[in-house]
Amino acid sequence: MFFKTSSTIYQECTENIISTIHEPLIILDRNLKVLSASRSFYDIFKLKAEETRGQIIFDLGNKQWDIPELRELLGNVLLSEAACDNCEIDNDFPDAGRRVLHMNARKIKMKPESDGVIFLAMNDITSKKISEEKLGKLAAADKSAGDAIIVINPDGIIESWNRGAETAYGYTAADVIGRSISLLMFPGYSNEYKELLVRGSDGEPSQMYETQRIKKNGETVSVLLIISPVKNKSGIVIGDSIVARDIIDSSEMEIRLEKALEKLEIIKIYEKEAREFPESIINTMSEPLLTLDKDLRVLSVNRSYTGLFMVDPDEVIGNFIYDIGDKQWNIPGLRELLETILSQNSCIINYEVEFDFPAIGRRVILINAREILRASGKEQTILMTFENITARKDIETGIEKTRKELEVIKKTADEVSEFAESIINTVREPLISLDQDLRVVTVSRSFYEVFKVRPEETVGQLIFDLGNKQWDIPQLRELLETILPQQSSFENYEVEHDFTTIGRRIMLLNARQIQRASGKERIILLAIEDITNRREVENGLEKTRKELEIIKKTADEVSEFTESIINTVREPLIALDQDLRVVTVSRSFYEVFKVNPEETVGQLIYDLGNKQWDIPGLRELLETILPQQSSFENYEVAHDFTTIGRRIMLLNAAIEDITERKEIEAGLEKTRKELEVIKKTADEVSEYAESVINTVREPLISLDQNLRVVSVSRSFYEFFKVNPEETIGQLIYDLGNKQWDIPQLRELLETILPKKASFDNYEVEHDFTTIGRRIMLLNARQIQRASGKEKIILLAIEDITERKEIEIGLEKTRKELEATKISEDESREYAESMIDTVREPLIVLDQDLRVVTASRSFYEVFKVNPAETMEQLIYDLGNKQWDIPKLRELLETILPLKATFDNYEVEHDFTNIGTRIMLLNARQIQRVSGKERIILLAIEDITERREKRTAKVKSEFLANMSHELRTPLNSINGFSEVLFDETFGPLNEKQKKYVNNVLTSGKHLLLLINQILDMAKVEAGKMTLALSNLPMKNLLNEISMLVADMVSKKKLHMLVEIADDLPDIEADELKVKEIIYNLLSNVVKFTPEGGKIGMCAKKTDSGIEITVWDTGVGIASENMEKIFEGFFRVDTPYSRVTEGTGLGLPLSKKLVELHGGMLTVESAGLNLGTSVRFTLPAVSMEAH
Amino acid sequence: MGKKVVVVVDDNLNNLLLEKDLLEVAGFEVFEAENAADAIAIIKKEIPDIIIMDVRLPDMRGTEAARILRRNQETSHIPIVFVTASVMAEGKEEIEAIPNSGFIGKPIDTRTFVKDISLFFKV
Incomplete structure (x- = not known):
């Protein structure tokens, strides 16, 4: 190491740095030829070092680097000596694909006199760019x-x-x-x-x-x-x-870095230009970069490091890495990397660390580290680069999260829509949804029931055209065309219309316009409440009330009349019933006898006034005299009354003149009866009303004028979970432990209703302790009671909680879906396409076995169309061809007992599609709504599968049969032959003849087997042709030689006429020979000794025609058909029937047809000879 | 060289006898086997000049036995003639897949049988 020159060390050092750096880096000379490039450059751009070095950069990779922006960039750098930072190039490389690169270029002079080199660092921001583009689509962030x-x-x-x-x-x-x-x-x-x-x-x-x-x-x-x-x-x-x-921060940082670098004394030892070399590499990088000494103290950092981690170079350099930025770099992942991993491997690539920095927040960083030899040559240093992939990670996580949320939303949407659908079908109110062109999209079951229309004539129709245009109602047009475009919802729009099918109807229309989740479209939901009956009941009640009033008046008048008579008489008057109890008493009686009405009426006359009326004279009169005489006048009675002293009274029993009274009584009776009738009618009406009330699903409650509960509908009890005894007679606010004390209800009942007799759709939201939060629509009517003075309040409570929730849920889902730009249509399409993707025909029946829906494949397989399928009884489908006994058994007997049934095999001959074998899988499903059940029937058509199996079984059977028959025949024929040939000694004449018989029979049997197999093969379509060129003239002569022996034996005359221009044909040689041999042997067999036979062959337009004829037994016209059936032989006195198999002719015909020819038989009649004519094409195509 | 040696394999004793007679008359030394396992043992022991084998044998298919023989170095060269009643096209491939083999359908022609067999010696 000591012998290395400093420049070699720098070279090595540079190479080390270059290979550590994650960024592609390329060094060019002033002619823009590549001096060296980093590993990552080769990796990313799929280039090889040997084909890169020395090349002009623009020529790299088949000139794919000839990018105008790069030319401009490098040109600028060469000319101006300037550096260029973050010049973005977005190029689609043929090899590396689309790349977005940030180019940093620096021109560096090695020595003053040298030309210098250009450093070109590329920051591959493709993924970041693509992520950003994605992010840009997801959320418009103002960057x-x-x-x-x-x-x-x-x-x-x-x-x-x-x-x-x-x-x-x-x-x-x-x-x-x-x-x-x-x-x-x-x-x-x-x-x-x-x-x-x-x-x-x-x-x-x-x-x-x-x-x-x-x-x-x-x-x-x-x-x-x-x-x-x-x-x-x-x-x-x-x-x-x-x-x-x-840019103050970044320029300041540059200055600091410069200072920091100068601090490094070791580096100072060397020439400045040499030092500049690696340092400028470091500073050219936009990737954060850090060098550490062996004690993990920071030696240097680059600009982007300080920028990314927001630290000051002064407080970094010389510090222990973990202590940087107030110890925030004390990251477990980093410790592991530096202390454990790096000590074992000298280089680490793409080590991902996630850490929450106190100063700059959470970052995900890719760390590349490498141990390098520091310039001084003495110490090991560590070069680390950091790639901040936080944003990318975040975007990835974001996308994943969004995807998951979408999934949840999709699920929720599915659930909501399922829920909505089941509600629609549960609601008794007819409901119809329209698209923006007012065409019907969906319709609830009850709509069909109420308006007596059928789905096929409804869905897709313009609403006004429904039921033969009877829905073209001016008020409906007004609502849909004028009101709705302005208001998104409309409630209780009353429409009265005379429908041709169902008569006059009064309807309340509630309309909601809903923006579809998918975006552009809107749909209109139209709920139709038929209030005809309610109106009628209301009108009926009103009428009854009026009639009652009149009756009451009449009755009042009559009784007033009577009373006034009584009161006009000054004499005390008392009327008794037959039990002598007081019925009425005149005013004067009370006055005279000082009694009051309440202690008088209904009393026994003797008991009046404390029994002081128990007068013997009176008793005598009433009990003895009066029963005999109808009247009595002036019966004098003296009595000492305790209250009024002794009185002498003249009693007149006035029973006589009752004419008028009778009349009055009759009048009263009549009135009473009339009243009874009226009451009955009223009862009936009220009973009707009550039953209507109880039928209506809406909870209904009626209150008296003190707001106490008079009556309650069944559904009210059910819905609000209260029972009658704690309800009737109670103040409405006290119901269910005072949970009905709702301020809005008080307002409605106490403030609004006294002013208005009716009030509709008053929305109240309340949190009930028993049933939770509910949103209700209250409809109130204040009714004058039939009886007269009292008022009663009818309160209908419509629970719209679910509706609201659905609306809210839908709205929420819509928004969420919109935000994530996924249309609801997609999810619906998904389910639908799934059903339609299933290859098995699928049909859904209701409990009456009528078709609810059928899958596309059902229509395709069974060749029916939706219009003739929907709503039909399954047995009636396709002109009743579905009336299959086994299907009836499954649906009517088996399914009611078992909810599911699999692989029920049914074979049926359909008129339009032929015999089908089907496997039925049935599932009985209880509908969410409750009582109804639907049947899901999957039909698997196994006809083809079964046919294939049958064919396979058949051909296996034939193969086995062939084998089993041939095995004994091998012995029979073989041993007979050996005996006949006298291989093991001579036989006498008789023995030889008999053995020959065995042999002949054996060979016949073999022929039979072969022909049967051939027939079976042809019929199964398994017979194939081995085509070759046939020299027909030779072939015909050859075959006629084969039968020559038989011909001469029978002394027949054979005439063979072969046309000179008979062409060769392309056919299966063995089969053509077999055909001709079969026909020739037939004519020999069926012609008496000395007769004539012949064969004639000539050229035709398309090939050849061969006729084989005889003057033999002929064929009776009635047998013409049978000769092709197989095993049929014409009875003949000349020929022993055992000679033929009866399969020769049918097989020949089949073989001719297999070649694409035709075979016909002609005979003038019995004993008039036969001629068989067949054609063969010049070139046979395999015909099946 | 002495007599040509042939091993005949057939589970049908009548057919076995017939083939044996025809071959012995023609001057072959004949060894018989009624199943594939016996056949393989005899063939390994005798190393015949030719093998005549049925396809449907009780213990395995004749072609399977043939593959075993082909794998064994001592027996891999011996020509095998399959004499079988399975003459349908379906079974032909498995026979054709055996190198140095031939096919004769049952019932055999006793007059040409030995001549047909002899053709395989030349291979």
Whole structure:
């Protein structure tokens, strides 16, 4: 080591620094040829050292470095000797992809006479840039807020002044706007701006300018100005914008660093130029850099280090690294790195440390460290670089977090929308949602029920066109077209309309216009409350009340009349019933006998006035005389009354003249009866009303005028969890342990209602102890009671908590979703596309086995369309072809017992798609709403799978059969042959003949097996053709030779006519031979001895035609069809049937067809001969 | 050289006998085996000039036995003629995959059998 020259040591030192640095670094000579480059440069740009060194930088990597900005940058550095910092180049490299680089260039002179080299450091900020771009999309962060941005007009008058300017100069916007920019300048400098402005007004683009300015408090501030012209639309310069960056800190730091470096005495020993070399590398780096000695004390730091960690070089250099910045560098990760890892490896790359610095907050830092030989050569030092990846990490974390939040939101949105949907279907009120063109998007079940329309004629329709345009209601048009565009919601808009299908209806329309989460569209939710019945009941009650009033009046008149008669008579008068109890008494009676009404009416007459009326004479009259005589006059009775003394009375029992009374009584009776009828009607009406009340899901309560509960609907008890005994008769405010004492309710009942007889949709929010916070819409009606004087208040309570919550939830979700720029459509599409992606047909049935929905694949597989499917009974689908007994069994018998059923196999012959084998998987699902159940039916079509299996089983069977039959035949034929050939000794004639019979039969059997297999193969489509060129003339002659023996044996005459121009064809040789041999052997077989047979072959347009004919038995016309069926043989007296297999002709036909030819048989009739004609194309294509 | 040695493998005793007779008449020394395991043992011991083997054997497929023989250095060169009743195209590949092998379908032609077998000696 001692022998090394200082320059070698520096060389090594430089190389070390270069390889430690994470930043790509390249050193160029003055001709811009590469002297050396850092490892990371090669890594990032995928270049090799040997193909880089000595090259002009622009030629690197197939000239991909020929970037105009780089040319400009290097040109400037070469010419001006200046340094260039953070020149951003955004280039798409063919090899390394898009890269955003911050270029720092320095020209460094090694010796005064030398040409010097250029250091080009590249800070690869691609990922940061991309992250920033992403971040920019996620949240518009005002990055330039730290810089002062000032706009001036051409006269130098300040026109705008931002927060940054305020911070930098101390003036507020109000202080400076309208004043000259020279305010900020030193008096002598005022011309400086003019020069700049002149350049600016020439439209020169932004330029950087370093100068000094005066702050409001008189202090001087060093600033870096970026001045760019402000142009109007037509391109004329109308001012300048000035971005001022406070550079005092960075320039100061440079000075300090310089000082700090000078402190290092060891370095001073060496020539200055040599020292400059590595130091300038350090300072060229925009990456924070730090060198440590072996005791972990800081030797030097660069500008960006002090900038990033906001420390003063003076307090860093010479300090123990852990003590920097008030010990904030005492990071466990760093200790581990320096003390454990570095002592084992001399170099560490990309060690990630996350730490919360007290001064600058949390940072994630990538540390690269390397032990190097310090220039002096004696001590080990450690070079560390720090890459601040906090922002990148934060962005990554942010993106991850956002993604997770989105997931949660998506889930919530799904849940909410599911919930909303189930509510829509639960609500008895018809509900319809429209898009912005007023076309129906969705409709609740009850809408269909109430308005007697069907989904297929509703969804997608213009609302006014529904039900044959019967919805074209002027008031509805007004609401939807005029009111709603102005108000986003509208409640209880009353519409009366005469529908053709369901008659006159009074409806309350509640409309809400909802901005869809996805953004552009809006939908209108329209709830239709049919209040026809309510109105009718109200009207009915009113009518009854009026009638009752009239009746009551009549009755009052009648009784008044009677009473007035009684009271007009001056004589004391008393009316008794048959039990002698007092019915009525005249005023004068009370006066005379000094009794009062309450101790008189209803009493036994004898008991009156303390039994003083128990007079024997009176008893006699009433009990003895009167029953015999209907009247009695002037019956004299003397009696000593305790109260009034002795009286002699003349009693007249006036029963006689009751005509008038009877009439009155009859009138009363009539009235009473009428009243009864009325009462009955009223009862009926009220019963009806009550049942309506109880049917309505809305809680309903009626109060008397003292606000005490008179009656309550069932749903009220259910909803508010109270029971009748603690409710009826109670003050409404006291209900449920006073939890109903709601200020808004008090206001409604005590202030508003006394003034207005009805009040609708009074929104009340209250936190009930039993059921939690509720938002209710109160509708109140004050009703005059039928009975007359009293008032009663009917209070309908609509719980809109959920609705509100859903609205709020939806709104919240919408906002969140919007903020993250993910449309709700995506999530919905996701679910939908999932269903539609499933290849299995899927169908949903309601409990009546009607189709609710079906998947796309269902329509595709079963060739039906949605319109003829929806709402239909499953059995009726596709013209009742779904009425499958096994499906009925599954749906009606099995499913009610078991909620799920898998792999239920059903085979059915569909008229439009043929026989299908299906596996049904069924699930019965209880709907959230409660009572209803739906059935999910997945249908897997296994027809093809099954067919394949069947084919496979069949072909395996054939292969096995073939094998099993051939094995014994091998013995039969083999041994017969051996015997027949007399291999093991001679046989006698009979033995030989018999053995030959065995052999013949065996061979016949073999032929049969082969033909059966061939037939099966052809039918299974497994027979393939081995095509070759066939010399047909030779082939035909050859085959005719084969049968020559048989022909001569039967003494037949054979005529073979082969056309001279018969062409060769391309076909399967063995099969063509088989066809011809089969046909020839047939004609031989079926022709009697001495007959004629023949074969004729000629050329046709497309190939050849061969006819094989005979004069034999022929074929009866009725058997023409059967000859191709197989195993059919024409009965013949000339030929033994055992000779043929009956498969020759059918197999030949199949083989001809396999070649793409045709085979026909002609016969004039029985015993008139047969001719078989077939064609073969010139070139056979395999036809199936 | 003395007699050519042949090992015949077939689980059907009648077929085994037939093939043995035909070969003995033609002057071969014949060893018989009814299953693949016995066959392999005999072949390793006798190192025949040719092997005649059925494909469907009770313990393994003839082609499998052939692969075992091919792996053994002493038996790897011996020609194998598969005589099988499985004549459908499906089983052909497994036979073709065995080097130095041939195929004769059942039922055999007793008049040409020995001649067909002899063709394989030349290989």
